[in-house]
Amino acid sequence: MSKEGKNTKLIARKYFLFLINDNINTLCDVVFALNDCAGINLEAAYNVGMTAHRYGNSIIMTGSPQKLIKIRKQLNDSKITTKLALIRGGLNWN
Numbered sequence: 101m102s103k104e105g106k107n108t109k110l111i112a113r114k115y116f117l118f119l120i121n122d123n124i125n126t127l128c129d130v131v132f133a134l135n136d137c138a139g140i141n142l143e144a145a146y147n148v149g150m151t152a153h154r155y156g157n158s159i160i161m162t163g164s165p166q167k168l169i170k171i172r173k174q175l176n177d178s179k180i181t182t183k184l185a186l187i188r189g190g191l192n193w194n
Contacts, residue, residue: 137174
């Protein structure tokens with residue numbers, strides 16, 4: 101066991117790609133961009149868009165940083181506002 105691993109706790113790390121609500125894109129723009137760039141089916145893309153509309157942001161997906169960076173670039177090229185975040189220990193909904 102390495103010196104670092106001796107006294108450290110393993111903390112789960114999860115990367116999240118968020119859709120950020122803006123006043124520029126229509127819901128249709130967002131839904132079709134999520135479908136084209138992220139491969140999300142239209143119903144799920146609609147739900148992601150409506151959640152961002154209601155609450156200011158919504159999780160598009162989780163995954164490896166390499167995959168999410170690629171999808172984020174495609175969405176940003178489509179003028180869709182996103183944020184990539186590393187959240188240690190996952191999200192706490194309490």
